[in-house]
Amino acid sequence: MSDAATAHNNDSHHNLMVDNKKLLMWLFLGSDCMFFGTMISTHLIYRKLYPESFDPTSLFSLELTSFSTFILLMSSFLMALAVSAMHKCDMKSFRRNIIGVIFFGLIFLGCQVYEFTEFAHEGLTLKSGTFGSTFFMLTGTHGVHVAIGVFWLICMYFYSHTGKMDPHESAVDVEVAGLYWHFVDIVWIIIFTAIYLIEFI
Amino acid sequence: MSEAHSAPHADHSSENEKYHAFINLALVLAAITGIELVLVYLPFNEFLIFSVLIALSLFKFVSVIAWFMHLIYDRLLLTLAFGTGLAIATGTVIALMFIMDRGFVDFEAITAF
Numbered sequence: 516m517s518d519a520a521t522a523h524n525n526d527s528h529h530n531l532m533v534d535n536k537k538l539l540m541w542l543f544l545g546s547d548c549m550f551f552g553t554m555i556s557t558h559l560i561y562r563k564l565y566p567e568s569f570d571p572t573s574l575f576s577l578e579l580t581s582f583s584t585f586i587l588l589m590s591s592f593l594m595a596l597a598v599s600a601m602h603k604c605d606m607k608s609f610r611r612n613i614i615g616v617i618f619f620g621l622i623f624l625g626c627q628v629y630e631f632t633e634f635a636h637e638g639l640t641l642k643s644g645t646f647g648s649t650f651f652m653l654t655g656t657h658g659v660h661v662a663i664g665v666f667w668l669i670c671m672y673f674y675s676h677t678g679k680m681d682p683h684e685s686a687v688d689v690e691v692a693g694l695y696w697h698f699v700d701i702v703w704i705i706i707f708t709a710i711y712l713i714e715f716i
Numbered sequence: 717m718s719e720a721h722s723a724p725h726a727d728h729s730s731e732n733e734k735y736h737a738f739i740n741l742a743l744v745l746a747a748i749t750g751i752e753l754v755l756v757y758l759p760f761n762e763f764l765i766f767s768v769l770i771a772l773s774l775f776k777f778v779s780v781i782a783w784f785m786h787l788i789y790d791r792l793l794l795t796l797a798f799g800t801g802l803a804i805a806t807g808t809v810i811a812l813m814f815i816m817d818r819g820f821v822d823f824e825a826i827t828a829f
Contacts, residue, residue: 533791541794544726545801552805559809560816585746588776592742595784599731599738689788697785701777708752708773715756716765 540691544698550701554656555709558649567647573712576630585705587661590619591700593691596712601689604682609689613672616696619670620665627658650710651705657706660699667692734783741783748772 531538539569597612631651634640671692674680754773755765782788787795 528741536789541797545798548801556809556812584749588745591784595738603731621743694785697780701780704776708769712756712769716762
């Protein structure tokens with residue numbers, strides 16, 4: 516075996532021929548699937564067992580939620596572009612796209628806050644029965660995930676301005692952040708369908 | 717050479733191809749979201765609408781994972797790493813939905829407290 520190949524195989528970042536950071540993030544996302552899966556199933560089960568407990572169609576605004584979904588999808592698109600820009604060592608494009616992701620993420624969080632506030636005014640809170648508790652636990656947990664993602668990207672954006680961010684070294688880090696953000700998006704895709712749209716059928 | 721070092725040396729043309737794929741996918745996802753919004757208001761059979769919504773959501777779910785998350789471009793190990801958790805989560809959801817059916821739940825025992 517050549518010295519280069521030996522050095523590659525002995526690289527502490529690639530024990531299993533993939534970057535350890537990427538592998539760990541994918542494993543974490545797999546576990547997060549189980550986390551959200553249980554919460555989604557809890558909500559659906561209680562809706563199934565107690566369908567007469569609450570009628571959310573009078574409260575849900577499908578237009579607002581669809582707009583939120585669209586915003587999150589577009590943020591996912593910009594995140595993919597940011598990762599691609601980092602792979603091409605284009606820092607300007609990377610910063611531009613990351614700002615877009617942060618902006619869209621904040622819009623999504625703003626829509627969630629507005630929606631929760633409206634629900635609270637109408638009497639639907641975390642303590643108002645099974646629907647309220649399961650709904651707010653699920654969407655609130657997702658919102659916290661989005662907030663963590665926004666904070667992560669804000670830190671990454673400011674770090675890119677310090678001059679210490681080497682595109683060659685940081686491409687995987689950006690990719691890992693992108694994986695987290697895309698996961699948050701796909702969870703919302705499921706929540707939008709299973710929690711919101713299904714109620715209107 | 718680590719992937720972090722080799723990433724900047726990736727072929728820019730392949731990144732440009734991915735860029736076009738991302739654009740197309742973003743447009744498709746936006747269109748599907750619009751279709752889902754309209755679909756719930758259509759006077760069709762409930763089961764049909766439900767099935768179409770699930771199918772569209774699954775398509776969005778898989779396509780974001782495959783292209784935006786780069787899983788189709790990466791090694792199979794990463795698919796297995798994520799797929800295991802996803803399979804367990806899906807199985808758990810399906811099992812719970814069947815187990816917690818009204819016919820199986822003893823409401824008197826639950827409400828006795």
